[in-house]
Amino acid sequence: MLQIGPYRLDSLVVLAPMAGVTDLPFRQLCRKQGAGLVVSEMITSDTRLWKTRKSQYRMANSHEIEPRSVQIAGSDPVMMAQAAIASVENGAQIVDINMGCPAKKVCKKAAGSALMKDEKLVAEILQSVVNAVDIPVTLKTRTGWALDQRNAVTIAKIAEDCGIQALAIHGRTRACAFRGEVEYDTIADVKSRIGIPVIANGDIDSPQKALEVIKYTNADAIMIGRAAQGRPWICKEIDQYLLNGVIVAPPKKEQVKKILLEHLHALYEFYDEFMGVKIARKHVSWYLQSQTTYEISQSEEKSTMGRQNALSPKVFRQFFNKLEHAELQTQAINDYFDQSPDDNLILDNSTIVNTGNNTSTNTFIETQKKIINETSKNTDNAHLRDAAVKNHQEVIAA
Numbered sequence: 001m002l003q004i005g006p007y008r009l010d011s012l013v014v015l016a017p018m019a020g021v022t023d024l025p026f027r028q029l030c031r032k033q034g035a036g037l038v039v040s041e042m043i044t045s046d047t048r049l050w051k052t053r054k055s056q057y058r059m060a061n062s063h064e065i066e067p068r069s070v071q072i073a074g075s076d077p078v079m080m081a082q083a084a085i086a087s088v089e090n091g092a093q094i095v096d097i098n099m100g101c102p103a104k105k106v107c108k109k110a111a112g113s114a115l116m117k118d119e120k121l122v123a124e125i126l127q128s129v130v131n132a133v134d135i136p137v138t139l140k141t142r143t144g145w146a147l148d149q150r151n152a153v154t155i156a157k158i159a160e161d162c163g164i165q166a167l168a169i170h171g172r173t174r175a176c177a178f179r180g181e182v183e184y185d186t187i188a189d190v191k192s193r194i195g196i197p198v199i200a201n202g203d204i205d206s207p208q209k210a211l212e213v214i215k216y217t218n219a220d221a222i223m224i225g226r227a228a229q230g231r232p233w234i235c236k237e238i239d240q241y242l243l244n245g246v247i248v249a250p251p252k253k254e255q256v257k258k259i260l261l262e263h264l265h266a267l268y269e270f271y272d273e274f275m276g277v278k279i280a281r282k283h284v285s286w287y288l289q290s291q292t293t294y295e296i297s298q299s300e301e302k303s304t305m306g307r308q309n310a311l312s313p314k315v316f317r318q319f320f321n322k323l324e325h326a327e328l329q330t331q332a333i334n335d336y337f338d339q340s341p342d343d344n345l346i347l348d349n350s351t352i353v354n355t356g357n358n359t360s361t362n363t364f365i366e367t368q369k370k371i372i373n374e375t376s377k378n379t380d381n382a383h384l385r386d387a388a389v390k391n392h393q394e395v396i397a398a
C-alpha cells in the first residue's frame, strides 16, 4: 500500500483534485466509496485572497476524513511556502503542489503546468515549501509543457531531490490539455528512475484499465478524476480489482439513490440551500450520465420496448435543473428512482421523446402534480408550490 510520510493509505485509488468538483462533500463521499486519498481543489498561494467565499470553501476542513491533502497553486516560492504554512494551520496534513493545471487563468500567472517550463523555479518552489512545513509535500505534474518539451523525468528527479514524498503524473503535456492518448510510457519512464511513490493519472475509467496502467507503468497507485464524477463507487471497484482481482457489482438502484441523496444533503449542508441546490444540478447530471453509460453497455439484449418504458433522463434533467429548493430536488430524485420500472432504471434516452405516451414520464409528471397539490395545502410552502408549478408547466410544454 502507498505510504506518504506517516500516512499509509488503505486503498490504491487516489481521487484527483478537480476545481469545481472535488469539494468537501464529494471528497468525503469518495473516501467512503473506496478512495484512499482525496485531494482538495487547488487554492491560490496568495493568502490575501483566502477571505473570498470560494477560497473559504476550498480550505482544509478539520471534519474531513484523514489524511487531509490540500493543493496549492502559485509561482512565487515565498508565497507558496506561506500558503503551505497557512494550510497546515488550517488543518492540512499533506500539501500538494499543482504543476498540472492547464487552465489559462492559472498558466498566465506562470503557475500550474506552466511552471514545468522553468526547472530552476520548480526547484526553488519545491525546496521552499518542503522546508517550510513538517508535513509531507506531494507534487502533481503533467509530462511537460508541450510534446517537444517533455521533461517529466527531470522534474521528477528535482522533486525527489527536494524532498517531495509522492508524485502524481497526468500523462499528457500541457499543450495536449485533455486531448490525445495518455503517455503511459512517460509515466513508466519516470517510475523507473525515481525512488518516491508515483501515482499514474489520465483516462483511467474502469478496474481493467487501472490494472493495465499499473502493470504497464509499475506505478504505486492510480489517480482518477472524471471517471468518478457521478460514479464515486468506481473507487471501490478499482481498488478491489487491483487488490484481489474481484469485480465488485455496480450499485443497485436503491443504493445509487441512497448515495445520491446523501451527496445532495451534504451539498445543502456544506454550502447552504441556495448554492447547494445549484451545485447539485451538475452532480445529478453526472449520475444520470454514468448510469446511462453503464446501462447501455449492459443492455445489449434489452428490447427497444424495454428502453421506451424507461423515464427519459433528458426530460428529468430539464425538470430537475429548474428546481430551486432542496426539498423539491430531494422529492424529484426519490420519485425518479422509485418510479423506474426495475433496476435498469436509466436507459439510453436517444430514442425517447416525451410524446405523452411514455408511461414512466407520465407517472413522473403525475407525481409532480401531487407534490404541487401537497405543497399548495401548506401556505408556508407557497414559494415551493410556485416553483413547482412553474417547472411543471415548462416541462409539459417542452
Ligand SMILES: Cc1cc2nc3c(=O)[nH]c(=O)nc-3n(C[C@H](O)[C@H](O)[C@H](O)COP(=O)(O)O)c2cc1C
Binding pocket: 016, 017, 018, 019, 020, 021, 041, 042, 071, 098, 099, 100, 101, 140, 170, 201, 202, 203, 204, 223, 224, 225, 226, 227
Ligand atoms: C473539471 C476539472 C478540474 C480540474 N482541476 C484541477 C485542479 O484543481 N488541480 C489539478 O492539479 N488538476 C486539476 N484537474 C486535472 C485532474 O486532476 C486530472 O489530472 C485530469 O482530469 C486527468 O485525469 P482523468 O482522466 O482521470 O480525469 C482538473 C480536471 C478537471 C476535469
